[in-house]
Amino acid sequence: MAPSFVIIRWSGMGDVVMALPAVRLLKENFPGCRTTFLTDLPFAPLVELSGLVDRVIPLDRRGFETPGRRLSGVRSLFAALAALSAAKPDVAFDLQGFGETAVLARVSGAPVRVGRIKNSGLRKRIYNRAITADWEQDHRALYFSRVIAKSLGLAEPVAPEPPVLPSRFPDRSGLSVAGLNLGASTENRRWSLAHFLDLGKKLEKEGLSVRVFCGPQEAHILPEVQAFCKDRGWDLVLSPSTVRMVRGIDECRVLVSNDTGPGHVAAALGVPVATIFSTGDPDNVRPLAPATAWFRDKEDINRIRVEPVFEACMRLVG
Numbered sequence: 661m662a663p664s665f666v667i668i669r670w671s672g673m674g675d676v677v678m679a680l681p682a683v684r685l686l687k688e689n690f691p692g693c694r695t696t697f698l699t700d701l702p703f704a705p706l707v708e709l710s711g712l713v714d715r716v717i718p719l720d721r722r723g724f725e726t727p728g729r730r731l732s733g734v735r736s737l738f739a740a741l742a743a744l745s746a747a748k749p750d751v752a753f754d755l756q757g758f759g760e761t762a763v764l765a766r767v768s769g770a771p772v773r774v775g776r777i778k779n780s781g782l783r784k785r786i787y788n789r790a791i792t793a794d795w796e797q798d799h800r801a802l803y804f805s806r807v808i809a810k811s812l813g814l815a816e817p818v819a820p821e822p823p824v825l826p827s828r829f830p831d832r833s834g835l836s837v838a839g840l841n842l843g844a845s846t847e848n849r850r851w852s853l854a855h856f857l858d859l860g861k862k863l864e865k866e867g868l869s870v871r872v873f874c875g876p877q878e879a880h881i882l883p884e885v886q887a888f889c890k891d892r893g894w895d896l897v898l899s900p901s902t903v904r905m906v907r908g909i910d911e912c913r914v915l916v917s918n919d920t921g922p923g924h925v926a927a928a929l930g931v932p933v934a935t936i937f938s939t940g941d942p943d944n945v946r947p948l949a950p951a952t953a954w955f956r957d958k959e960d961i962n963r964i965r966v967e968p969v970f971e972a973c974m975r976l977v978g
Contacts, residue, residue, distance in 0.1 A: 662692035666749040666768050668761045670700045670719060673921025674945065675800060676707065677928050679755055681821040682804040683712040689814055696747040698740060698764065705902045706925065709825050717743045744768040753811070754787070755804055762786045774811040800945050822948035823928040827910050832930070838868040838973065839909060839926070841917035842885065843875035843899075850918055851936045852962045853881050855969075857888055859916060862970045864892070868977070871895040871908060873922055914976045916969060918961075923947045932976035934969055936961060951976050 665686055669679045676699055683695055697713045704718035719740045723733025744767055752765040754775035762783045765773045775787040776795070793806040802820035809816045829835060840860055844850035860870040872889055874882060874896065882898075889896040897908040899922075909915060909925055914932045917923035919940035926933045927947035935947060937956035946954055953972035955964045 662694065663690055663750040664694040664696070664748055665690075666696045666698065666744060666747055666752040666765070666770060667713075667755060668698045668753065668764055669755040669804075670698060670703075670721060670761065671756065673703055673706070674924035674947075675755075676700075676703045677823045677825075677921070677924040678799075678801040678945075678948075679804045680707070680710050680712060680823040680825075680928070681801050682753075682755070682808045683710070684821070684824075685805050685808050685814070685817070687712060689812070694747070696743070696749065698744065701736065702902050706825070706906070709906065710823075711826065715743065715747065740764070741767055751812070753808060755807065757783075757791075759783065772811075774807065796944070799943065799948075801948060820948060822950075823924065825906070825925065825928040827929045827931075829910060830930070832913055832932075833978075835911060835913040836868055837871050837895075837912045838863040838977075839871045839873060839912035839915040839917075839931075841873040841915060841920065841922045842878050842881070843873065843920050843922060844877065844918040845920060849920070849938045849940065849961065851964065853884065855962065855964075855966050856916075858966045859970055859973075860892075860894065862966070863973060866974065868913065869895070871897060871912065873897050873899065873905065873908065875899045875920075875922075914973050916973060917947075919945065927952070934972045934976060936964055936969070 695713045696715045697707045698717040701718040701720045704716045707713050707716045717740050720733045720736040723729035749768050749770040751772040752768045752770035754761045754765045757776035766786045773787050774789045776791045777783045789811045791807050793803050799820040805817050840856050899905045910929050912931050915926040916934045919937045923933050923935050924947050927949035932951035933947045933949040935954040938961035942954045957963045
């Protein structure tokens with residue numbers, strides 16, 4: 661009988677995307693296996709789009725801390741617990757490494773539970789196969805795949821495999837949209853709005869139409885972004901809907917993004933990506949796009965000038 665696997669990774673859009681090659685590794689080595697992936701509610705559509713997973717379990721984590729959504733959070737937790745138990749997994753891979761995710765791995769009933777123990781007594785009692793892959797050294801996609809391979813005695817990959825999401829545009833030569841993703845997890849990882857707008861104007865002069873992507877953490881600059889987009893006739897995509905975001909990125913000829921999840925979504929779709937880094941390490945988390953460029957200033961992201969980013973975009977557009 662084919663084995664059943666549970667994969668847990670609930671935070672970080674980019675990390676969820678970079679975990680997809682690890683699921684592909686399972687499918688390739690265990691034909692007919694059943695895969696269940698537990699993730700944060702907004703990221704569930706990404707896992708579903710991959711076509712690699714038999715069941716996705718969405719957990720409304722933010723519901724627990726958002727007034728008016730706590731009941732939704734509680735319901736999603738009980739539904740997740742029931743779904744984990746119903747999966748009857750042989751192995752649970754906790755690719756998150758939190759105390760809460762360790763408990764979920766235990767509740768799944770899997771006889772083999774894989775996770776990072778670090779200095780946690782709780783996790784030491786729950787995991788019976790410790791992760792020894794190097795989180796800091798390897799590219800994140802390679803790290804996740806090595807976790808799977810080492811814990812199951814498979815040959816370890818030596819290079820990261822790029823995540824893949826289905827695209828409507830295998831040939832991008834006819835596309836003319838340049839995407840600008842303003843999102844960032846923290847302020848020091850956000851290239852300034854002025855730089856992005858200047859870049860957009862330069863790209864527009866080259867005959868590209870501009871599409872701006874904004875996430876929930878950009879609420880403080882949203883009025884200015886809306887006004888500027890309206891004035892110049894630029895498309896603005898807000899991201900309460902992950903599916904809409906994916907469709908919007910898929911229509912791009914190139915995406916310029918801070919070091920955050922949509923850059924990895926673009927890479928998985930085959931969109932060329934130029935990434936603006938501050939503290940993030942490109943060797944560890946760069947998008948694995950077919951064509952890429954990256955810029956980094958660890959001390960001040962806004963010292964990265966617009967002109968070289970523009971020139972990189974034009975090279976990526978070809």
